[in-house]
Amino acid sequence: MPRTVTPAAPFDVNALWALARIGEPSLSPDGAQAVAAVTRYDMEANKAQSSLWLFSTLGGEPRRLTEAGEKDSAPQWSPTGERIAFMAKREQGGSKDEEPQLYLIAPDGGEAQRAATVATGVEAFRWFPDGQRIAFISWVWPGLRGAKAQAEALAAFKARKTSAYVTDELMYRHWDHHIPMGRVPHLHVLDLRTGRVRDLMEGSEHSLDWKEPGAHSFDISPDGRRIVFAFDPAEEKRSENCFALGEIDVKTGALRTLLQVAGWDFDAPRHSHAGRHLAFIASERGRSHTAPAQLAVLDDRGQWAVLSSEWDREVTAPLRWREDDLALRFMAEEHGRQHLWEWALPASAGEPAVLFEGGHAASFDAQAGVVVVLHDSVQFPPRLSVLGEQGPERMEALNDAALAAHRFGAHEEVWVDGAEGDPVQMWLVYPPDFDKKKKWPALQVIHGGPHTAFGDSWHWRWNHQVFANAGQVVACVNYHGSSSFGNAFKSSINARWGQLELQDVEAGTDWLLRQRWIDKKRICASGGSYGGYMVAWMNGHTGRGVAPGRYQAYICHAGCFDWQGMFATDGYTWFPQELGAAYWEDPAKVDAQSPHAVVQHAVTPTLVIHGQLDYRVPDAQGLAYYNTLKARGVPARLVWFPDENHWVLKPRNSQLWYGEFLAWVERYTTGKARMGA
Structure with missing residues (x-):
């Protein structure tokens, strides 16, 4: 096993928070420069500052x-x-932006100028x-x-004296925010020569994705x-609905459905x-809700085909055509790694090649x-490279x-x-x-x-090098x-x-x-979200698949505890598909997959972490698990x-999170307590 040179500081x-975080790059038309946002955090001020940087490819x-x-x-x-x-969001010309706006700047510098003032703000653009x-x-x-009516409506909404969110929609909140009450995401066009803004979908029933409309949506x-x-053509918006492709004439505003096929979901x-x-990207959701995201092409005669139907990988947006239109580029995972691929056309030429x-x-x-x-990589945070x-x-x-001032552990x-005799991958990060x-x-x-x-x-939120630098071997089972x-x-x-997951982790x-080289009496397990579900599940299976005393402690971050209570989640229509039934249809089937139904067997000390703004796994899940453990004397x-959602994103809160996390591990692997744990 390769040894790592040990610089001075762990x-x-x-x-971790002192590092710069580079965002998604955009290349100049001649390919000579890339622009990207770079974010730096001030732990003392507990805030971030993001600015644009230019990077040369030459x-x-x-x-x-x-x-x-x-x-x-x-x-x-x-x-x-x-x-x-x-x-x-800036202040310019005596006007302070209440919502994000579009700004323009010359690549050789100067002052950025607001392109227009859009009362309802800008979500994404092209x-x-x-x-x-x-x-x-x-x-x-x-x-x-x-625009005037929209601005007046927004002003009235912000000036209202009530705080209630009122809706009759099935889908009304996502991740850590409520979907804007009574509003929908529309496509607009800004003419930079005149400053005119037009809502291309005004007066129509069309809108973009209510959850996360972005630049890949159009x-x-x-x-x-x-x-x-x-877009979702269904009248009632649901997270599991299949999307169609629509097309709008920019001049006339005429809308038409370009491609809609029953059981197929289209995107990007x-x-x-x-x-x-x-x-x-096409997914045959009618066959399975876990159908893979595949690469597809529609021609100008209305004929479409899935190119990657025989390739057992999932395609990730964005998609890019090569300059000669004879190949498509995209990202896809393979055995725990994500590569950049190029698929030569026609697809009959074979499988895609790895570009990066x-x-x-x-x-x-x-x-x-x-x-x-x-x-x-596990060894370094996001960086920019040009393919030479x-x-x-x-x-x-x-x-x-x-990075050179710190120590890093090797990984392999x-x-x-694993379960059913299948080979299962496990990553190791060493101190x-x-x-x-x-x-x-x-x-x-x-x-x-x-x-x-x-x-x-x-991983910025669960950094394996930080964990390994605390003096433990980190294991991650896929x-x-x-x-x-x-x-x-x-x-x-x-x-x-x-x-199966329990068998694999075990x-x-x-x-x-x-x-x-492993100390059998110093093993802990941790997980977030579904990983939090797993440690709660494992704790309840003490003596029923998990050897008593095998784990000295658990850490459950934003973990699912009770599938009936999880109907408060923003994805409440998705979970019955995964569990095989809704809780009122087959209570026994759902309970058989729920940690709360086996919590009477839980004996292992557990650190429970949760955020109130978590709508994916509502905080009542973590509170119920913690309360149950305390009530049972565990x-x-x-x-x-x-003030945090499913993730912990603020610098000081993250500092506390890591401190509590590592203190809990240390308490049950060394017998020492720190950070008030």
């Missing part, structure tokens, strides 16, 4: 482009290369090919006409005459450069034959000096025999000074989802249900949650216990954040 939570030092804004984000280079558009117009998303009252045709978009449309084909091998390819852009990738003839070439070194993957001749504690970190995966990637191992593996846990722990500690 990598801890403060070092060499040279990065250059900061914006100074005045606090949250400059989502930059996009204009097709003509003369301007960069971005979103921000440039038109002529560089004179911008299409953007804004949440509006669909029954009102004109695309503008090469001639600028049409915009294609993904992208025009070819010649405009004759449209690439998009992760680690974890987070995003990319391509212009003028140049490809830039934002990528990360000899492989990836770094474009920046923003974090290199800070092993495979264990920086790891020595096989010594005995080490171990920490199982169980991922959420369940249909996601831990991989060779950098149990049955995880993504990136094929659709059969991902779907295998449906209607029997907890069963197989991983069995592997650890067979290593001479050692437990609660960390409850009134």
